[in-house]
Amino acid sequence: MSAIEQTEAARPRGTRLPRRARRNQLLGAAQEVFVAQGYHAAAMDDIAERAGVSKPVLYQHFPGKLDLYLALLDQHCEALLQSVRSALASTTDNKQRVAATMDAYFAYVEDPGGAFRLVFESDLTNEPAVRERVDKVSLECAEAISEVIAEDTGLSKDESMLLAVGLGGVSQVVARYWLSSESTVPRETAVQLLTSLAWKGIAGFPLHGADGQ
Incomplete structure (x- = not known):
């Protein structure tokens, strides 16, 4: 519930x-x-x-009001992080992993409660405690993605993190645009389009240890 x-x-x-x-x-x-x-x-x-x-x-x-806001922010930052982690763990097929992770962001943004607005569109981002939490969840989501990239490609930690930040950033920005623009594109189709775009880039990095690569 x-x-x-x-x-x-x-x-x-x-x-x-x-x-x-x-x-x-x-x-x-x-x-x-x-x-x-x-x-x-x-x-x-x-x-x-x-x-x-x-x-x-x-x-x-x-x-106070800030204590209440921060408690709510903590709850929904953790929900986003768990959604991303679950998506990454849902399959060993990397293309499906990309799709699942993209869909996790779309599902988070589409939730009727509008919790994503507290995380990504807060009018309190100048408050250090809020900024810290928003930055932290974005970083932790990227770290979860980067671990998979590093393991599968053999890229360095820093290189993998750059790619992960890009994938996570694209996912949440496009998902928010999709919702705010009241796009006629169904969520499933939107996720497929974004996955295709991302996969054509990330698939260019060879699997670590793959024969012939």
Whole structure:
């Protein structure tokens, strides 16, 4: 169940919930408000109202708006990283790996909760704690991709990392454009097109140790 669904399920005011369930409820409400209004326009009053709780209950779990935002950012950065890692581990066929990784970014961006906006389109990127988290997840996703590239091609760590940063960057930028432009291209087709573009480049690096290469 997503954070948004947990919010809907747990919204009635006055219901006593276990601490973890209450925290998830508040995070779901905060996600709705932050995605709709942005960080600066959002108010703790709005989040408490959306969650169906009093402000004191909200402050029991999160001392301030930034604490709440960072907790939500941590949750969704980790979700993206796990999606990329799962995509890389889903097959040993490298072309399919590229497609799965591209699709992980598209799926993340297409999620109806709009969490990707907190990670890639935040209006709080000048806040060091936010910038640190966004940079960290981008780096960790690239590192996961680079490990596969280095293992399969024999390229150095730095060379593999450059390629990985490029693949990850292209994936998230194109996925965001695809969504924001309301493209008529179906997601599956968009992923296939981007995979074809990326594969024609990455396939030019020979497999490490392959005979005749």
